[in-house]
Amino acid sequence: MKQISIFDIISPIMVGPSSSHTAGAIRLGLIAREIYGFLPQKVVFKLYNSYAQTGKGHGTDKGLLAGVLGLAVDDTQIKDIFTNDLAKTIDYSFEFCEDFKRHPNAVDIIFDGELKMKIAGDSIGGGEVRVKKINEFAVDLTGEYNTLILIYRDQPGVISKVSSIIQRQGINIASLTCDRSAKGEDASMCICLDSPLTEEISGIDNLYFCRQIKKMEI
């Protein structure tokens, strides 16, 4: 279990008014943008439950957009993001939904353009977030670690190949999450690392997607 630090308590430095509904929303936007890899042409935000009901009063919509645009959790431009020139560079919209199977503060961030991608995440309290799905794959991404995400064709030996590349660089693995749609079909891997990877992951057949997400500074 994680040891609680004073910097979990007297933090984050953020724009208000809510750590879960504002800072968490910004972080979810930031992580989604990192996974996507570049500024999207179009993005749809689907807000669920409490995010849908009280999000506007907490600036959740502004926070999500600001995150996708790359603004930090303490950026005072977020308050007026809708009229900021940055927001004019992309096509964005919001949908408000109810689904009590989802977390109270859940969001789907749906990117459109040449690359289509759907990222689902929750704001779990105190500004902490958890990205749980990329398209249909289960992942576990909190932004607390440098994290490597791979999507590939399920085949024997992938975990061993990837972990040996990581081991060659002397990097410690903090946690590992794997998922697959079916044997021999699409699979995903999400690896949290204690330090960033310097060497690219290579030599894996049918690797469709590989991205390293940087640890978010609190």
Next chain:
Amino acid sequence: MKINTFEELLTKCSIDKKKIHVIIEEKESAQHEISREDVRLKTKKILDAMKQAISSGLGSAELSLSRQSGDDCQKLQQRFTVRPSLFGSLFEKITTYALATSEENIRMGRIVACPTAGSCGIVPSVLVASSEFLGVDEQRQIDALITAGAIGSIVANKTALAGAVGGCQAECGVASAMAAGGLVVLLGGSNEQVVQSVSLALKNILGLTCDPVAGLVEIPCVKRNSFLAVHAVTAAELAISCVESKIPADEVVDALVQTGQLMSPLLKETSQGGLAKTKRGIEIEKGIFG
């Protein structure tokens, strides 16, 4: 190094003959693999952000997104210029700084969640106002803020500091205990007195509900920050006078956790009961969200 309870903290301090903040700096330094100096620098950065939020908040009367709050700090400041507070200038500073920070929060200004955004005004107002009033140097302010953080993290070992889990006890209540302990440090109190102030502050907020109108961090959260900042001063004043809580701090925290569990979900950040479901509370909600 693991410090999960106040008792463990005090034992460690007494074996090593060190102040709480020193023990915590050593712990944080090991945990984050950074130097003790860097732990203090990180804390200074947070302290500076707190001061900046107070200063921005004192100068603004802009209303929140919901237009329910944002101009009370101006009212308080104006009144104090005409007729000073019965409790003197430190009371004026603390109450205005707490409102300034909380109002800055609800207008989407930059604040430090401490431990949460809804309770962001309590620790900064007590520590910054008292430091100005007493002429305390920056190094000791950092000692106090680290101590406050230690208090919050020990409580957080037993319960999430979230209204949805423990009601407002776990947010503004814990913030007031953190502020009380920090103030004891500013006043030159002992490690034991810091922990006594925690017991005294927490015992007197047990059962505090989280029932915000329209689900927003505004009513009653903004004004509550001023109230619980003053509450923290009471706890620190008693502790520094060697008044002792008959119930030890760790057991008070246990009582807080149990009270949080017994509290109806209607009163834990769901806005389904209490102030949120008063006649006027419902009218305000309709006015905001239609």
